[in-house]
Amino acid sequence: MSGELLNQIASDLASHGLILRGGFSFAADEEGLAGPSGAPARSVFLVGNAGAGYWRHFSLWRETQPVNLPNPLDTWSRLVIGEVADRVGAGLIMPNDRPFQPFQQWAIRAEGLAPSPLGLLMHPVYGLWHAYRGALLLDRELAFPSLEKLIHPCDLCDGKPCLNACPVEAFSPGGFDYAGCVSHVRGRTGYACRSAGCLARNACPIGAEWRYPAAVQAFHQAAFAGL
Ligand code: SF4
Ligand code: SF4
Incomplete structure (x- = not known):
């Protein structure tokens, strides 16, 4: 090509x-x-x-x-x-x-x-x-072309805020609690995750200028949670 x-x-x-x-x-x-x-x-x-x-x-x-x-x-x-x-x-x-x-x-x-x-x-x-x-x-x-070795920001991330932002602690060494996440997003207390996106994903400071607008995140959350 x-x-x-x-x-x-x-x-x-x-x-x-x-x-x-x-x-x-x-x-x-x-x-x-x-x-x-x-x-x-x-x-x-x-x-x-x-x-x-x-x-x-x-x-x-x-x-x-x-x-x-x-x-x-x-x-x-x-x-x-x-x-x-x-x-x-x-x-x-x-x-x-x-x-x-x-x-x-x-x-x-x-x-x-x-x-x-x-x-x-x-x-x-x-x-x-x-x-x-x-x-x-x-x-x-x-x-x-051969790939350059990239910096992996997570290796350098102090405190890993993404892991402390989920209200139902869906991320653990055992894996992602899909059912717990979906239940929260669909539920009475899940408005923040529904309307503006995953709090854990939004807690990450890298690439903030590329962050999806809230309406885009709400669209993806609705599709994810079957709303
Ligand atoms: S907050 Fe972002 S950079 Fe830090 S560990 Fe989580 S995903 Fe990686
Ligand atoms: S969408 Fe909400 S409940 Fe699900 S993982 Fe993200 S922060 Fe946790």
């Missing part, structure tokens, strides 16, 4: 508030997903967002859709990333496609990130305010 084509993909994604998030070639002995030709894909590019730049584009599109459209953000993401995939002859795979693909492991390989204590990947610039929304699969191997 030429640099020119990469620039074209990046520019197409930017028109939807999305970004290319790196990629990698699968190892020769890796069992690959089917690429656009039907043969195992040989490389993958991740697509996502840093900050909530996608929100304006998504919101404009949503105004044209039925109010009760299920999974609107996934639907929009599939639509716009799929258009980009079609333009460059790539296959498309989405995080919620079955069987689930290891998007977080792919992201670690593509960008060299490491998980935060909350489980979300920590980015040294964007903090916890980024996401992976899809991936483009290609039939050929590509030469990706």
Whole structure:
């Protein structure tokens, strides 16, 4: 894939508030997903967002859709990333496609990130305010630049405030208490988590300028908690 084509993909994604998030070639002995030709894909590019730049584009599109459209953000993401995939002859795979693909492991390989204590990947610039929304699969191997070793801010974080901010202590060495979290978000005392996002995620000081606005966080919380 030429640099020119990469620039074209990046520019197409930017028109939807999305970004290319790196990629990698699968190892020769890796069992690959089917690429656009039907043969195992040989490389993958991740697509996502840093900050909530996608929100304006998504919101404009949503105004044209039925109010009760299920999974609107996934639907929009599939639509716009799929258009980009079609333009460059790539296959498309989405995080919620079955069987689930290891998007977080792919992201670690593509960008060299490491998980935060909350489980979300920590980015040294964007903090916890980024996401992976899809991936483009290609039939050929590509030469990706080797990754620089990134600083992992969690290693240097004094006091780890994210771990002390959850009112139901959903994060523990035993793992994430999904049921306890959802029950709180849906419940009488969960207004703060419902209306402005996860208190633990918001307690992290890294990448504050990329933080999603409260309305965006409320949208994601409603989807997460099935509200
Ligand atoms: S508060 Fe500290 S430990 Fe927690 S996610 Fe942010 S940088 Fe990492
Ligand atoms: S959404 Fe609220 S209850 Fe759930 S983990 Fe975050 S702070 Fe805890």
